[in-house]
Amino acid sequence: MDYLADGTTILSNEIQLHIPEDGISALSNDLLNSFEKSNQEHDAVKDTKTENTDSNEKEHCVGSVVANHYNQLLERGVAERKESRIFHMRNLNNWIKSRIIGNILDRIRRENGSHCRLNVLDLGCGKGGDLLKWERGNVHHVVCADIAETSIEQCKDRYATLKHRSRSNVFSAEFIAADCSKENIMERMANRELKLDLVSCQFAFHYSFESLPQAEQMLANVSSNLQPGGYFIGTTTDAEDIMRRLGRKEYPENRKFGNSIFSVEFPIDTPLDPPPLFGAKYNFHLEEVVDCPEFLVHFPTFQKLASKYGLTLVQKTRFEEFVIQELDQGKDLLMRMKALEAYPPYGNQRPVSQDVVDYEHVQEYLDSSSNADGFRPKVGTLSKAEWEAVSLYLVYIFRKEDLTTKDRKRRLSTSSNEEANSRDKGKRHVSN
Numbered sequence: 470m471d472y473l474a475d476g477t478t479i480l481s482n483e484i485q486l487h488i489p490e491d492g493i494s495a496l497s498n499d500l501l502n503s504f505e506k507s508n509q510e511h512d513a514v515k516d517t518k519t520e521n522t523d524s525n526e527k528e529h530c531v532g533s534v535v536a537n538h539y540n541q542l543l544e545r546g547v548a549e550r551k552e553s554r555i556f557h558m559r560n561l562n563n564w565i566k567s568r569i570i571g572n573i574l575d576r577i578r579r580e581n582g583s584h585c586r587l588n589v590l591d592l593g594c595g596k597g598g599d600l601l602k603w604e605r606g607n608v609h610h611v612v613c614a615d616i617a618e619t620s621i622e623q624c625k626d627r628y629a630t631l632k633h634r635s636r637s638n639v640f641s642a643e644f645i646a647a648d649c650s651k652e653n654i655m656e657r658m659a660n661r662e663l664k665l666d667l668v669s670c671q672f673a674f675h676y677s678f679e680s681l682p683q684a685e686q687m688l689a690n691v692s693s694n695l696q697p698g699g700y701f702i703g704t705t706t707d708a709e710d711i712m713r714r715l716g717r718k719e720y721p722e723n724r725k726f727g728n729s730i731f732s733v734e735f736p737i738d739t740p741l742d743p744p745p746l747f748g749a750k751y752n753f754h755l756e757e758v759v760d761c762p763e764f765l766v767h768f769p770t771f772q773k774l775a776s777k778y779g780l781t782l783v784q785k786t787r788f789e790e791f792v793i794q795e796l797d798q799g800k801d802l803l804m805r806m807k808a809l810e811a812y813p814p815y816g817n818q819r820p821v822s823q824d825v826v827d828y829e830h831v832q833e834y835l836d837s838s839s840n841a842d843g844f845r846p847k848v849g850t851l852s853k854a855e856w857e858a859v860s861l862y863l864v865y866i867f868r869k870e871d872l873t874t875k876d877r878k879r880r881l882s883t884s885s886n887e888e889a890n891s892r893d894k895g896k897r898h899v900s901n
């Protein structure tokens with residue numbers, strides 16, 4: 470396929486089109502201010518007891534709704550996936566995960582020597598969408614954990630097929646069906662002492678933000694067996710962006726936004742002015758694949774909780790920035806994975822969307838760049854509706870510190886004192 474270098478320009482244009490330059494920072498302050506109100510009502514990190522009681526009952530229901538939803542998802546064949554309205558978007562998400570995983574494995578090997586054996590925990594692994602990435606990354610062992618039993622069974626089957634087909638030595642694996650926001654999964658591991666080099670939580674961490682105890686259990690599972698110097702990587706929705714897109718400043722009653730392929734809707738019982746730090750539930754619908762409740766992840770709180778578990782933020786990047794950052798190095802893979810749609814389509818192929826609005830950005834670009842002789846290049850792009858869904862997410866990377874428990878306690882008490890001081894001075898409670 471003949472994607473030209475211009476594909477980059479198209480993506481950049483799209484990004485400028487959909488994300489106003491000052492949108493993010495302006496929103497950030499707004500959202501933090503509104504979250505601050507709820508901070509004053511409950512101290513996120515210290516006071517866990519009150520939250521434990523009333524959130525657990527509610528959580529039980531949502532956890533099973535999520536598990537049921539993913540258990541019932543049908544496996545689609547390759548042909549059916551190609552026909553999907555979100556074919557390229559899914560491929561782009563997959564490409565993003567490949568780049569995150571590939572980059573971090575390279576980094577771990579640079580830091581620890583190229584021959585180190587790497588053990589991985591895939592938290593919320595689903596049907597094993599990342600098994601091939603672990604194989605390509607040449608890791609030693611993978612612990613796959615997910616709340617949905619059927620997905621875990623499908624993951625096992627995929628692993629068996631992979632092992633059968635593979636000519637080289639495939640990593641060893643184990644499979645755990647468990648609610649990772651409620652159970653200590655190390656107790657279910659074949660070797661409880663296994664030292665992990667990497668924990669990956671792709672498109673799943675937001676489920677744990679239903680309550681503080683759940684987020685803490687999830688982070689305890691991330692951190693307990695992670696080696697000092699090991700990494701925790703993942704992808705999750707960007708709460709700030711979600712709040713911005715709701716546009717409640719202009720339309721205070723708004724509880725829903727989306728387009729022809731996805732929607733985010735806050736039920737009437739989710740307070741939005743301000744949203745709570747935990748349990749800020751919205752229903753996420755994505756054509757063909759997702760239809761279930763999720764929770765806003767207030768990132769400063771996530772970061773702060775993570776630090777309690779010895780995890781320091783190394784990188785937080787919105788998908789749209791990440792795509793641009795990785796385009797240069799990842800272009801070949803991007804094309805092989807068909808992560809962009811060729812526009813205009815080849816021969817008698819039809820664009821994935823029949824709505825012209827979905828291609829206005831690329832049409833504009835082509836109109837402005839065609840030669841005097843009328844030659845129009847083909848470029849790679851994504852329909853506007855798909856891009857709006859992709860750009861809801863961000864990538865995060867944390868690194869496990871090499872701190873003793875004593876150091877950590879000291880640091881926590883210092884930060885609590887700092888918080889108390891800043892509260893006294895009327896400053897923002899959750900640090901940025």
Ligand SMILES: C[S@@+](CC[C@H](N)C(=O)[O-])C[C@H]1O[C@@H](n2cnc3c(N)ncnc32)[C@H](O)[C@@H]1O
Binds near residue numbers: 532536617649676677
């Ligand atoms: C969007 S899917 C992502 C699957 C996989 N990580 C991927 O990228 O293909 C989210 C996954 O998180 C899992 N999940 C949700 N809540 C969970 C929990 N509390 N514990 C473990 N897994 C959970 C779901 O069952 C589902 O498989």
